[in-house]
Amino acid sequence: MHCRAEIGYLVGYRASNIWKVWFPRTNSYKYVRDATFNKSLNYRKHPSEPLKIRTAYNMVGIYFAVIGNNCAIPTVLAFLSNNVVGSSKRQIAVPLQTSLAAIGGIFGSLVFWEQDYPGYRPGLYASIACLVVCILITLFITAFFRRENQAADKKGKILEGLEGYRYTL
Numbered sequence: 001m002h003c004r005a006e007i008g009y010l011v012g013y014r015a016s017n018i019w020k021v022w023f024p025r026t027n028s029y030k031y032v033r034d035a036t037f038n039k040s041l042n043y044r045k046h047p048s049e050p051l052k053i054r055t056a057y058n059m060v061g062i063y064f065a066v067i068g069n070n071c072a073i074p075t076v077l078a079f080l081s082n083n084v085v086g087s088s089k090r091q092i093a094v095p096l097q098t099s100l101a102a103i104g105g106i107f108g109s110l111v112f113w114e115q116d117y118p119g120y121r122p123g124l125y126a127s128i129a130c131l132v133v134c135i136l137i138t139l140f141i142t143a144f145f146r147r148e149n150q151a152a153d154k155k156g157k158i159l160e161g162l163e164g165y166r167y168t169l
Helices: 055-070 072-083 087-111 121-155
Strands: 009-015 018-023 028-032
Touching (some): 072 087
Antiparallel strands (some): 018 028
């Protein structure tokens, strides 16, 4: 029986059991089902070239990127919960904010395209832009709440229909 094995490198996947593999001998990509992967080897253009293992650095970068993205969700929910008066308003505001976060998750899955591999620059730029917008809105709301609190302290303005209420900054 003739051996059909080829050396290829995993570059992506289409499903849990269909992998996109690059074959350097033919410089082609194929989707394969039956494959065995050697996780201890990385691609080297020339066999004499030393392996450059950057996995640890990449994982640290991913870790900080995920922290940066995921810290926005509890921050916004805490800010929202502390500044919405009344349980009926809060019962609408929190699910509405959670729904917007879910839409953000759908948006994230639409901006990271397989053809942008390995840098995924458009997805990263969109993610950074969304975080910048979140920060700007938070700064605007904080300034607005600070101004309202000062008006309540100096001029006796009643906030949210409650005497003595102040926004949490």
